[in-house]
Amino acid sequence: MANHTRPVEDETTGAFAKVADAPESWPVERSEERYRGAKCSMRTDWVEMPGAHGQGRAVAARDYMDHPGASAIVALDSRGRVLLQRQYRHPTQHTLWELPAGLIDGDGEGPLATARRELVEEASLRAATWHRLPDFYPSTGFSNERIHVFLARDLTEVPEEEIDFVREHEETDLASEWLPLPEAVRAVMEGRLHNGATVIGILAAHAASQDGFVSLPVASDD
Incomplete structure (x- = not known):
C-alpha cells in the first residue's frame, strides 16, 4: 500500500513556509x-x-x-484562569465579554507599553512576565487596524492610590470574571464570546499552554 503521508519537515521548512503575509504597497x-x-x-x-x-x-x-491599532491582554493568574471583562459596545448593541484592551494612542507608546498601561487601568494588575501571542487585522477590507495580543503572567494587584486613571462612560459599568482557560475555550467554541481579540487570544493561549508557553516569543517594544 502506498504511503501518502507527507514528511513533517516539508510542512515546516519546505513549500508551505512561503505561505506568510508580507508588506506591500501599491x-x-x-x-x-x-x-x-x-x-x-x-x-x-x-x-x-x-x-x-x-x-x-x-x-x-x-x-x-x-486606525492607530490596539493591544489586548490575556491575563493568566497562578491558577490558570483568564480575566474577562463585560463591557457595553454600542455599534454591536451587545454587552461583550472581552480581554482588557485599549488603543495605542499614547505619545510614543508602543503595543507592549499600551498593554501594560491598559492592564493597570482596566484591571488594576501588573504582570512580571509578558509574551507575544499572534497579532491580527480584524477587518482587512475595511480598516488598517492591527491588534497586538499579549500573554501576561505573574500578576500582582496595583493599590488604588497608585492608579492615575478615572474610568468613565462604558468603563464605569465594567464587570469582571476569572475563567479557567479550558472553560474560556469552551465559551469560545460554544459561541458565547464574539470579540475578535478575545477569541484569538484565548485560543492562542490555550494552544501555547500545551508546552508550558516555552515556544512563545518574549514581548518587547523593540
Whole structure:
C-alpha cells in the first residue's frame, strides 16, 4: 500500500513556509480624508491597480478606516484562569465579554507599553512576565487596524492610590470574571464570546499552554 503521508519537515521548512503575509504597497494616485473622529478617521485612496487583460493600469477608489491599532491582554493568574471583562459596545448593541484592551494612542507608546498601561487601568494588575501571542487585522477590507495580543503572567494587584486613571462612560459599568482557560475555550467554541481579540487570544493561549508557553516569543517594544 502506498504511503501518502507527507514528511513533517516539508510542512515546516519546505513549500508551505512561503505561505506568510508580507508588506506591500501599491501606488496611490491621491488620498483624501473624509472624516476625523476621536479614535479614527476615514480615508479614500485612489489606488493604481493592474489593468485587465493587459490593458495597462487602472485606478480604483478604496475607502477605509485609518486606525492607530490596539493591544489586548490575556491575563493568566497562578491558577490558570483568564480575566474577562463585560463591557457595553454600542455599534454591536451587545454587552461583550472581552480581554482588557485599549488603543495605542499614547505619545510614543508602543503595543507592549499600551498593554501594560491598559492592564493597570482596566484591571488594576501588573504582570512580571509578558509574551507575544499572534497579532491580527480584524477587518482587512475595511480598516488598517492591527491588534497586538499579549500573554501576561505573574500578576500582582496595583493599590488604588497608585492608579492615575478615572474610568468613565462604558468603563464605569465594567464587570469582571476569572475563567479557567479550558472553560474560556469552551465559551469560545460554544459561541458565547464574539470579540475578535478575545477569541484569538484565548485560543492562542490555550494552544501555547500545551508546552508550558516555552515556544512563545518574549514581548518587547523593540
